[in-house]
Amino acid sequence: MYQIRVEPDTVIEAEAGRRLVLAIEDGGIDILHRCGGNARCTTCRVEIIDGDAGPMTEWESERLSRVEDRPENMRLSCQVQVRDDLAVNVLRRLRDNPDMSDPGPRPIEWPADHPLPPE
Numbered sequence: 001m002y003q004i005r006v007e008p009d010t011v012i013e014a015e016a017g018r019r020l021v022l023a024i025e026d027g028g029i030d031i032l033h034r035c036g037g038n039a040r041c042t043t044c045r046v047e048i049i050d051g052d053a054g055p056m057t058e059w060e061s062e063r064l065s066r067v068e069d070r071p072e073n074m075r076l077s078c079q080v081q082v083r084d085d086l087a088v089n090v091l092r093r094l095r096d097n098p099d100m101s102d103p104g105p106r107p108i109e110w111p112a113d114h115p116l117p118p119e
């Protein structure tokens with residue numbers, strides 16, 4: 001198990017290989033995931049404050065290359081499999097978007113040893 005600290009003061013336990021977006025959501029944080037975890041919307045974006053978020057999937061890399069003024073530590077949490085203790089800053093939350101009724105379709109679970117491509 002790894003610890004995910006969501007700034008400023010939430011600490012979540014996550015199994016190795018768990019999709020970061022699901023660990024964050026199941027930890028009670030209302031992170032957005034408007035495309036259902038398919039590396040399209042970027043609403044699941046987080047800043048990695050500490051820890052190793054691992055390599056990017058090709059879909060994440062391609063999608064983030066189109067985000068203007070992107071901080072170097074920005075990642076798409078739907079494309080990150082937890083492999084280390086992390087500290088993250090969640091950048092898009094439901095509570096900050098009163099026009100939305102839900103965070104988006106729930107991303108599917110990724111088997112830890114079988115990374116899946118976006119649907």
Ligand code: FES
Pocket residue numbers: 032033034035036037038039040041042043044045076077078079
């Ligand atoms: S890019 Fe849409 S949920 Fe991650």
